Amino acid sequence: MKLKEMFEMQRGLDQHIEKQHGLENEDLFDRKILALLVELGELANETRCFKFWSLKPSSPEDVVLEEFVDGVHFMLSLGIECDFDRIAEITGRESDGLYVNEQFLAVYEAVHAFRGERSEENYKRMFGSYLLLASLLGFEDDEIKEAYIKKNEVNYKRQHDGY
Numbered sequence: 001m002k003l004k005e006m007f008e009m010q011r012g013l014d015q016h017i018e019k020q021h022g023l024e025n026e027d028l029f030d031r032k033i034l035a036l037l038v039e040l041g042e043l044a045n046e047t048r049c050f051k052f053w054s055l056k057p058s059s060p061e062d063v064v065l066e067e068f069v070d071g072v073h074f075m076l077s078l079g080i081e082c083d084f085d086r087i088a089e090i091t092g093r094e095s096d097g098l099y100v101n102e103q104f105l106a107v108y109e110a111v112h113a114f115r116g117e118r119s120e121e122n123y124k125r126m127f128g129s130y131l132l133l134a135s136l137l138g139f140e141d142d143e144i145k146e147a148y149i150k151k152n153e154v155n156y157k158r159q160h161d162g163y
Contacts, residue, residue: 003090033111040107046059075126075127099136
């Protein structure tokens with residue numbers, strides 16, 4: 001996935017939020033990590049992939065995609081926070097027959113590894129792992145980017161409306 005335009009959009013949103021909430025001089029890394037983990041949990045909940053006890057199907061694809069994109073916002077924001085926003089592209093690796101449940105766990109592990117060591121390699125691994133999850137969920141880069149752009153506009157509107 002090509003990231004340049006998305007990093008630029010995220011930087012604008014982050015700066016707006018930080019200025020509006022007086023957070024320009026705050027270290028937000030751990031809060032962004034926690035937010036990402038919460039969003040990942042919300043995504044898993046919408047897919048219902050782990051709910052072996054339930055017959056209820058996954059939420060509609062558009063709902064799942066919107067939850068996925070919420071995680072993309074925090075992935076990008078963490079990249080900006082750590083000066084990795086010069087990375088032009090990240091791709092998910094091949095699935096090797098992984099299941100969605102396994103990939104959710106792999107993403108959680110990658111997030112924790114990145115939190116422990118804020119290296120570019122760990123960042124790429126984390127984001128790539130998340131993009132592999134997107135692939136397993138049936139999402140293509142173009143639709144992720146389009147949904148990101150729409151949600152970015154929603155997030156700006158929420159800030160203007162006192163969210």
